[in-house]
Amino acid sequence: MRGLHADTGYLLYRLGLRSGQLFNGFLQESGLRLRHYALLRFLATAEGALQRELSARLGYDPSAIVGLVDDLERAGFVERRPSPDDRRSRIVVLTDDGRTFLRNTDEAGLRVTNDLVQPLDPAERETLHALLLRIAEPGLA
Amino acid sequence: MRGLHADTGYLLYRLGLRSGQLFNGFLQESGLRLRHYALLRFLATAEGALQRELSARLGYDPSAIVGLVDDLERAGFVERRPSPDDRRSRIVVLTDDGRTFLRNTDEAGLRVTNDLVQPLDPAERETLHALLLRIAEPGLA
DNA sequence: GACAATAATTGTCGACGTCAATAGTTGTTG
DNA sequence: CAACAACTATTGACGTCGACAATTATTGTC
Numbered sequence: 001m002r003g004l005h006a007d008t009g010y011l012l013y014r015l016g017l018r019s020g021q022l023f024n025g026f027l028q029e030s031g032l033r034l035r036h037y038a039l040l041r042f043l044a045t046a047e048g049a050l051q052r053e054l055s056a057r058l059g060y061d062p063s064a065i066v067g068l069v070d071d072l073e074r075a076g077f078v079e080r081r082p083s084p085d086d087r088r089s090r091i092v093v094l095t096d097d098g099r100t101f102l103r104n105t106d107e108a109g110l111r112v113t114n115d116l117v118q119p120l121d122p123a124e125r126e127t128l129h130a131l132l133l134r135i136a137e138p139g140l141a
Numbered sequence: 142m143r144g145l146h147a148d149t150g151y152l153l154y155r156l157g158l159r160s161g162q163l164f165n166g167f168l169q170e171s172g173l174r175l176r177h178y179a180l181l182r183f184l185a186t187a188e189g190a191l192q193r194e195l196s197a198r199l200g201y202d203p204s205a206i207v208g209l210v211d212d213l214e215r216a217g218f219v220e221r222r223p224s225p226d227d228r229r230s231r232i233v234v235l236t237d238d239g240r241t242f243l244r245n246t247d248e249a250g251l252r253v254t255n256d257l258v259q260p261l262d263p264a265e266r267e268t269l270h271a272l273l274l275r276i277a278e279p280g281l282a
Numbered sequence: 283g284a285c286a287a288t289a290a291t292t293g294t295c296g297a298c299g300t301c302a303a304t305a306g307t308t309g310t311t312g
Numbered sequence: 313c314a315a316c317a318a319c320t321a322t323t324g325a326c327g328t329c330g331a332c333a334a335t336t337a338t339t340g341t342c
Binding site for chain 2: 007015016041110119131136137
Binding site: 051065083088090 | 288289290291292
């Protein structure tokens with residue numbers, strides 16, 4: 001009979017939970033949660049995105065995006081702008097405050113990850129990251 | 142500005158979510174969820190455990206254990222037996238039906254994991270598993 | 283111009299984690 | 313040995329989260 005940790009998928013599930021808890025812990029003081037942070041991070045590379053794009057790329061339901069953008073707009077980190085092409089759509093863009101927030105929390109986020117992978121030496125961390133990336137985005141190969 | 146997938150911790154979080162969804166998908170027909178499955182798997186190696194041990198080892202709140210054991214007992218996969226040492230405690234043991242269920246779902250679980258790590262060749266899967274194991278249980282080194 | 287498709291939004295529902303409170307039992311200590 | 317602290321399982325409450333249906337406003341199509 002196979003044990004609990006004999007399964008890579010189950011290990012991923014458990015480590016994912018722990019990682020999420022650590023992230024939420026460090027975000028606690030800012031009043032945001034991991035999902036807000038992920039959205040901000042995505043916007044930082046995208047220079048503005050429609051909400052349906054956020055939904056597709058982050059894997060959250062469109063109805064979840066609404067609440068997240070609401071919270072971030074209230075915090076002053078993003079803005080909803082009308083799309084010139086389609087009056088149904090809103091373009092969500094990072095504000096200067098949002099950009100500053102990301103800069104300030106950058107090293108804290110790194111510390112969380114370092115905490116997580118602490119048992120590994122730098123080369124192993126690199127290996128792990130590369131393997132996870134291939135699983136996460138098979139297209140990039 | 143760092144992108145979303147530059148962070149190993151965030152990758153773990155996202156892959157953990159995906160892994161959990163895949164597992165819950167394959168468990169759907171049995172009426173159980175990932176948490177039940179994890180509990181059964183743990184019992185398979187432990188030959189009976191107190192509920193507080195389940196709570197500690199699986200990382201679930203004691204109150205969550207109650208419901209999980211209720212469900213599994215109703216399904217006939219586990220039994221609660223009185224502890225001879227301490228009348229407060231209950232010993233949860235796997236029934237024959239539970240053991241059979243685990244045997245029957247074993248290869249389905251493996252298929253889920255194979256699906257997940259599909260982009261990797263066998264040697265890489267081995268490497269990934271070993272690295273994850275070191276993070277999950279630093280004590281085992 | 284009727285009608286299907288789409289974007290954002292609202293509301294609902296079940297699952298889940300955390301925490302406080304309780305009943306029954308055990309250990310401790312004065 | 314009697315009072316009291318600690319522990320085990322359980323119940324209940326509360327907020328979060330993810331999945332889904334329904335609605336409104338707008339766009340595309342035939």
